[in-house]
Amino acid sequence: MTQTLLNLLAIAVPLAVGFASLFAFTTWLERKILARIQNRIGPNRISLPFTRFRRLFGLIQPAADGLKMLAKEDIVPRDADKLLHLLAPILSLVPPMMVLCLLPLELPYATAGMRALQAAALDNAVLLFFAITSLNTLAVFMAGWASRNKYSLLGGMRAVAQMVSYEIPLVLSAAVVIMAAGGMNAQAIVEAQRAQWFIFTPWGLAAFLIFFIASLAETNRSPFDLPEAESEIIAGYFTEYSGFKFALFFLGEYLAIFAVSGLAVTLFLGGGAGPWVAAYPALSCVWFLAKIFALIFVMIWLRGTLPRLRVDQLMGFAWKFLLPLSLLNLFVAAAALKLAKPWLSWPVGALVLYGAAVALSRSHRADAAPRTYSYAE
Amino acid sequence: MSTPAWHEPVLQQFPAVRWDGAARALIVPPELARAVAEWLTQPDHGAWDFCSNVTGVDYLPREVKEKSKRPDGTEEIVVRTEPGSLQVVYHLYSVAQRSGPLVLKQVVPRQAPAAVSLTPVWRSCELQEREVYDLFGVSFEGHPDLRRILMWDEFTGHPMRKDYAEPQDYEWEPTPHGDVLEKHRRGKVIIA
């Protein structure tokens, strides 16, 4: 019993601490990448106190930000629903922290006993993942409702609509992998990709793209950051949050990004697989994180490029584009998996999916197109 | 700079309209303003489709000294008070014919000034007439939404009038010299 408890702690504590510190690093990374995209330098001032490290590329910036957040006054609006206002940031943090345990991270020091204890070894890990992450919606709506602010309320409503809608393509595209792997055990899914990552199949690629787009919407990342659309509704559901509660939302958001990117890596990118893993098993963990950060880089890159969608367009995109496509993809995957001649799966699968995407985008986009202009002399 | 005689057809059509040669403006009686405006927008009457600028001008009553000859031949200086007036000035252009400006003026008395809104004819007057209402106190009959625009609703007075006196302690910012220092000396302000 004690041994089990210790094993559990040995798994859970590094995950919680490790990802929380990765959060700090990611905020720095995001600011730095965005800055470079925008011809700027980004954070570069904060030095390590009492040392000769004066600049350190601004790596100490997150610590300064954290201190600032902690030192700020906690303001609760007078008419707010105080209990919900307090609970919302906590609730926004709990689900992503829980689902981090579901990732099939092969901790280098893990014994077989520990591994068996990992949540990723659950037979329905993927299902549990979606079940838990959907709780996030509740937290966001709680925040929006409890703040008693019209912008917050609008943000909360947007979030509910968006998260509920995008969960469907998210789950459907994951279902493709479950079909291929024949189970929902995360470790088994990784195992099934030993020969070929699922992203290297036509249906896998399509599912990955759908999954990635839907996960952007699930985590409120640009271009789907409507619930916190700054230029429209100030900060959306966390308009009325300050100080540490604000930081908790922030932390929860980033942990959700880790979690959903981790799931994408598990489902499509072969988990911890990579060169030299056979020789040095410890590398598996590194590869896993590296893949997560590759996805996060793309997310940041998108954020640095794209404007935001509008509410109706956002919903239309989920229901009229992603959903039909992911449904079709289920059939394509089923057919490809049963195909007598596997080499046919690429041309046929790609053709069907691309054709469907073009047809759908044509019906979706209507007449939006670049224009030519006339001139008067 | 000579401008073409765009005003002449108006004078022919509306005998009550006067032409002020010095200001190069048509003086339109308020009760006629709507009709004149609508007539002017017609394509064959100049197509004045674009009302660029609307503003007010305040003329205070002023004393005019005039020499007049008495019947016995001696000269006498008569001091006469010319009543002040508020003018609402419209600058019209024609986008279609690329002509302009044609200046229209509604002259109203300074006491209870009431002009006629030309917003129904030219939408561009909407905010500008509200501004004239706000800053000059001219009320516009037929304006869809006549409220204060730049000053706040509780404000009293019309600051662009020439006789507007600034309230004594209204929103002033202490600065270190001049009348502020003077106020400071009188103990009204404490300058850090």
Place this chain on the structure above:
Amino acid sequence: MRLLGFGILKGMAVTLENFVRSYFDRDRRHHLFTKEYAWEPGAPAEVLPARADTTVTAHSRNFPILLHDGADPMGGIRCVACQICERECPPQCIYIEKDYDEQGKYIKRPAIFDIDLSVCMSCQICVEVCPFDAIVMDSQFELSTANRFGGLLQHRDQLLKSNEYYHRIHPEEARARDDRMAQEKAEKEAKQAAADAAKKKAAEAKAAAEIAAEKSKPEPSAPTAGGAA
């Protein structure tokens, strides 16, 4: 009809290019435009920075200062307290009082010359209207003070700067101003000299005429030394 997302990819190529090339933008002209520190040299080399550690250029203007010639600020003050700038200043931030000596005679300099920097809007109308080239624009901008009212009220002695300082901050403009002043002075002197010469000539002519008149007169009298004038 293209697939949804091609335009997005095109845009992403642009941002990626900027991201990558920002690490190779040696001269920091395009892909890494922002300066890491404000005092990094960044202005084009042709524009002289007034001070080595700022981005203030030789053309920047900020707040007015009073000029004096020579080393003694009050000895060489150019301002004669004519109050034209005070009158013309759009936001009315200049405050001048004339200086008088013990006899109550106006000596051409200001007793008080205050500029309220919290009001001044750096428009340099005062510089333009000044007939004596006494007031020019400074480029100093580090003027923060803990005292909101008194601290931003600059007095005569704070405002007085030497012409050399002016040459240091705005070399081109200062040179042009000095040239113009020298020219005006030369013109004035030439005019004065011409006037003097004319006066002298007239006096000489008068004296000559007097002498001639004397000579023609029979009895001699003591001629006044008109030529000495």
Place this chain on the structure above:
Amino acid sequence: MSAAAATAAASYSLVRQPAMETGLLEVSMGPHHPSTHGVFRMDVRLDGETVVALKPVFGYLHRNHEKLAEGMSYLASMPFTDRLDYFNSMTNNWAYALAAEQLLPIEVPERAQYLRVIMAELTRLVNHTSLVGFFLNDLGALGTPLLYAFRERERILDLFEQASGARMMCNYFRFGGLRCDVPEGWLARARAVVDAFPRFLDEFEKLLCENEIVLARTQRVGVLSGAQAVNAGITGPMLRASGVNYDLRKVDRYGIYERFAFRVPLGSAGDCYDRFMIRLLEMRESLKILDAALRDIPTGPVMGNAPRVFKPAASETYGRVESPKGELGFYLIADGTTKPYRYRVRPPSFINLTVLEDLCVGHTIADAVVILGSVDIVLGEVDR
């Protein structure tokens, strides 16, 4: 934390609602809002996210510029015009100088005429770059287009600083010319900026003009018809986006604009996308003017034979220029003294807001922000 939770729990009570009700949501957007471009307020009534009514509220930045100007000499108002539309101080200066020069004709020397055109067109570049940047910011592009735009704006502001001493509050024009000549080498530096500018435009167009999200967000949003635009006094790029060919540089031919070959881009749909694209296209035309002006500029004086005291005879005039935001006019009444009897600014961005409600009603709140962005307002000018 637990103590806080306990107190929170103590103060907690269930919210009872007798029956489900639906109603309109009234939101006061502004005066402190990230996307109102200053202290501007829109009282918006929403049905869900759809705008049902929208009332603009003005005056938070009102300083009665006109009254101030009536109390000071003609010249002293010049620096105050900088502060009207603080992005375009050069064109504001020009409009005022133009009106004043109509009151008291002063011959403007050739070099000054050229420099005026150069400054005005550089200002147009400054304004339009900032506008397209801010517009995309309103669309939710996190700063990237804005910072690209500001990168270019920075280069032009450096030019302004070298010419006039200030980056934004230039105060450079005078009745009858310019305050001073540009420093040595300035024309070459301006030439370098102008030559490098198309690169930015290309980059910018590649970045976002074909972006599906931009297209979907801006096309058929906030449609303004040409007739409605003219009637509502809309001017500038917003009018031309509605397809009305009315550019004062072509109509009035003030300054020396008739010497330059440039075209006026016209929109067809009159929606936000057209308003955005017209500005991008106008920049290319401005570059043509700049190119020719920098090539042909003669040497000579920059100040005409202006009287030392500007004291026009009693008369009135209305002078207008094509400012980047629209028709900027100055209505001046002189009474024979050194101060204007009446001084009136016709602010384009104020009058362009006349149709704001019409454009926004029926669209969502997110579109309202975009439409406001496409109108291009500066509160210094709106509230004066």
